[in-house]
Amino acid sequence: MLLALKSQFLTAFARNFGLCFYNLYTMRILHTITARIFSDELLRHISILFSGMMVVHVCNMVFQMAVSRALPGAEYTLLMAFFAVIAIIQRPLSTLATGVAHYSSLMRLEGRVGDVKRLLRKWLLVTGIVAVVLGVAVVACNKSLSGFLHLERVAPVIIAGALLPALFCSPVLAGAGQGLQLFGWCSISTILGALIRLGLGAGLVWFWVPACGWAMFGHGLGLYASAVVLSVALLLMLHRHKKSEEILPSMRFYLLQSFFIQAAYAVLMTADVVLVKHYFPENTEFAYAATLGRMVVFLPGAIVTAMFPKVVSRGVGSKEQYRVFLRSFGYTALCVVASVVGCILFSGLLTRIIFGIINVSAELKQMIGLMSLVMGVSALLNVTVQFLLAQRRFVPAFSVVGFALMYLLGVVLFHETTSQVVFFSAFGNFGALFMGLFAILRIKMKGEHAPREDTSVNAV
Numbered sequence: 001m002l003l004a005l006k007s008q009f010l011t012a013f014a015r016n017f018g019l020c021f022y023n024l025y026t027m028r029i030l031h032t033i034t035a036r037i038f039s040d041e042l043l044r045h046i047s048i049l050f051s052g053m054m055v056v057h058v059c060n061m062v063f064q065m066a067v068s069r070a071l072p073g074a075e076y077t078l079l080m081a082f083f084a085v086i087a088i089i090q091r092p093l094s095t096l097a098t099g100v101a102h103y104s105s106l107m108r109l110e111g112r113v114g115d116v117k118r119l120l121r122k123w124l125l126v127t128g129i130v131a132v133v134l135g136v137a138v139v140a141c142n143k144s145l146s147g148f149l150h151l152e153r154v155a156p157v158i159i160a161g162a163l164l165p166a167l168f169c170s171p172v173l174a175g176a177g178q179g180l181q182l183f184g185w186c187s188i189s190t191i192l193g194a195l196i197r198l199g200l201g202a203g204l205v206w207f208w209v210p211a212c213g214w215a216m217f218g219h220g221l222g223l224y225a226s227a228v229v230l231s232v233a234l235l236l237m238l239h240r241h242k243k244s245e246e247i248l249p250s251m252r253f254y255l256l257q258s259f260f261i262q263a264a265y266a267v268l269m270t271a272d273v274v275l276v277k278h279y280f281p282e283n284t285e286f287a288y289a290a291t292l293g294r295m296v297v298f299l300p301g302a303i304v305t306a307m308f309p310k311v312v313s314r315g316v317g318s319k320e321q322y323r324v325f326l327r328s329f330g331y332t333a334l335c336v337v338a339s340v341v342g343c344i345l346f347s348g349l350l351t352r353i354i355f356g357i358i359n360v361s362a363e364l365k366q367m368i369g370l371m372s373l374v375m376g377v378s379a380l381l382n383v384t385v386q387f388l389l390a391q392r393r394f395v396p397a398f399s400v401v402g403f404a405l406m407y408l409l410g411v412v413l414f415h416e417t418t419s420q421v422v423f424f425s426a427f428g429n430f431g432a433l434f435m436g437l438f439a440i441l442r443i444k445m446k447g448e449h450a451p452r453e454d455t456s457v458n459a460v
Helices: 002-039 041-070 073-109 115-140 142-148 155-179 183-207 212-238 252-279 286-298 301-310 319-345 347-355 362-390 399-413 418-441
Strands: none
Touching: 041 073, 041 183, 041 286, 041 301, 041 319, 041 347, 073 115, 073 155, 073 212, 073 252, 073 286, 073 301, 073 362, 115 142, 115 155, 115 212, 142 155, 155 183, 155 212, 155 301, 183 212, 183 301, 252 286, 252 362, 252 399, 252 418, 286 319, 286 347, 286 362, 301 319, 301 362, 319 347, 319 362, 347 362, 362 418, 399 418
């Protein structure tokens, strides 16, 4: 009896001791990983942005689940087409974010943080005037725009026109937040916008009227809420810094070149839904495949956002900045591989969970795999394009414009099936990525380190 109790005691002691040792070892590993992340500025900022984007990603997935179940197939396809149009508008407007981020980062490095207030005031005024003019034009031409998308009503077009002020002003605010590396506030603003989009957009469709216009209405209010949060963050941060008497740098030439490059990238990434809607209005399945494919692009966006202000230069980059690009490209590639493999292996499960489609056709599964692969290449292209813009390497970046034009021309000439649209999209993204990487590998960096930054600014 005593021997049996002694044996059980020793066994329990050994098991508990081993469990405690394993827990201590695990905690040590986690502590090492955490210390590594917080000691590395790039990883720290990526983790902040990635955490926020994960919340936003979950909100977007729930939003897709809700609206895809509540809306009829034709309404959901229309909603995705409108979101694609908004994305195409947003991408060239992200030129403003890129330009403001570029010059805000340079001013931060040069100790001129107070001048960012002047930069913001100027470009918010410019974008506000343009947004009002274009908004009125969209509302005035609502019948023509409705006819292009085969709509029987004009309400969604009018709502889209009302979104333009938020679409135009948000990039300026986001660019300043990115350039000053206020990534915590940037994450908070995107989370709030996603929650409002989910609560109002999906809520109105689910409990009020199953029409795409209400989903767009909630989406627009989310954009406005994000802009308000960013405005408050920038006011709190910038009011402590005094403006200098130096002349503001001119952004016009930078924006002009960036506009065409960003617009071309927007075509390569998002034009497929609009083209399929135009040439194949009866096709309602492609929107589901395109939506799942886009998810491959969204999460690596945190890496690009964190990378950009760290590789900004006036045309002569450093070896340190080149290493930051290589690390960012590698992190993005890992995210892309994991996402593409997940979409290919679990396409049926994802379609069932997100869209509520129980009997998923083999054609839809194949299209999901193809779209995830194409969007993975597009995510890698985004890292390459943003690095070239940050380094002011516009000539090689303009290869994106050429491939976007070839993509559109190919679809115009050959559009018998949706597979042809996807093929030309893949060709454009692969070609632009190859040319961008080839140009970057030929760049000769001059110095080891970038200019020293102004440490008086809270970077988080």
